Amino acid sequence: MSPGESMAEVALTPSRGAARERTLRLLGVTLGALFLAFAGLGGVFFWYDSASEWVNHTREVRSAIAEVMEGLAEAESAQRGLLLTEDRRFIEHLSQARRHIDDDIQAIERLTRDNPEQQGRLERLRALTQIRLQVIDRTVAMAQAGQAREATDLILQGQGLSAMIDIRALLQEFAAEEARLDARRSARVGEIRIILIVALVVFALTLAGLLVHGLREIALDRETEARQTAELRKLLGERTLLLAEVNHRVKNSLQQVASVIRLQTRTVVHEGARQALNDALSRIMAVGRVHEQLYRGADVGEFDAGEYAAVLARELVDSMGREDVALELVVTPAKLDLTRAVPLALILNELVTNALKYGCLPDTRGCIRVGFGAVDEGYRLSVADKGPGVPGDFAPESSKSLGMRVIQALARQLNGRLVVEKPPVGAEFAVVFPKGVS
């Protein structure tokens, strides 16, 4: 597969970003749904609660009605007891019954405040109860005054009895109304209970649905991630292979160029022309060595100029076959932008070639010192020899040699300049260039 195709493939797969966004949206929807469902459930629950409250309320009213009836029965029983036995303890019973009745009527009044119909009945109940209790009070008073006969007569008049009959009817009416309310309210509670159950079921189903959906989304996301990782890994593998391939081809092409020049050299008889072709070959080899050094390194954007200068100088001297020359290296490490590697290497090639040619004459034990390091103005790459030195009037600007022109051109490319030192012994050429790339 070509790299172009694989790029397109990666671009077509759903991006992780979109998957994340989907997941976030799902989370938002889930939270919203949960909130609404909670609010709904809470509402239904309060509704249910208040409906149940009303049912309880009705039952309280019904029980208070029964209590009133009981209180009246107690009062009557006390009246009878007193008339029959004339025991004074029944007076105490009577007043207890009266208190009960008062409390219960007050309770009914309080409980049925919302119901005007029942309030109306209550008024009548109060009046009737009053009559009934007055009759009882009067008979009790007569009995205590020793007028048992008159008391019996009063009872026989039937005023208390008819009031009591009315009270019974009224309380039955009262109870019937409350029973109707009770039935209605209980039915309501039943309905709300069904609604509550349905809401709970819907809530649970929604929750389960969201959970399943969420889990599926997560699985999908994982799948996408795995697929993309695999794609990227494959792409990286392809890129690595491609880089190795390009690297291989560059070196093969340099070999082809070098081979052609070398073959050409064989056909040339003229010594000057041969030398020129050999110089060209050596410059091509310098480019080859730069390539070898740069692409061997782990960093892609930078290179260590100090180490690089040392390795290249060593290779250069070895490649010239000058075992008689001692190489001294004075380099300090410095990371430089990769764009400056080739000019530096070519400068070094020219300077070392020059030093070997003019500074280390054959059959004399020559010595070359290659230096690289930081100086005030930036960096300084230098090559010194212990040869006869440069002529007193030597000026690189006016030199006609290709080597000097190449060095100066490359120094300008680095925004630097060539410096020619004239030490007491030998010669030193240096290129000084600024640290920053501009």
Place this chain on the structure above:
Amino acid sequence: MTMRIMVVEDDALIALDIVSLLEDLGHEVVAEAADACTAWGLAEDDKPDLALVDIRLAKDTDGGKLARKLYEELGVRSLFVSGSITAEFREQMRGIEPVGFLGKPVTRRTLGDALRGLH
């Protein structure tokens, strides 16, 4: 010391250059091939002292495999010449006593150094 050498290189110009360099160095080139199959046939007939082998050869053949067969069946050692020689490849070839691994571009000097001391 003169050796009878077989050159296995798929690029014609590079092959021509290498043959010239070897002859300059005083060796005899007894066979030239661009792919592993042809190289194997020639090696069986000519029995060279040494094979100079590019790793990637014509017809998609593999110089490493060729070198292994040459060593194991004919006892012929190889000098590898390639644009990319990985540490992995060096490790793989350790068992067949390669003469050396030369990176391209090759110079007269590097080739001469690699062959020096062999006989």
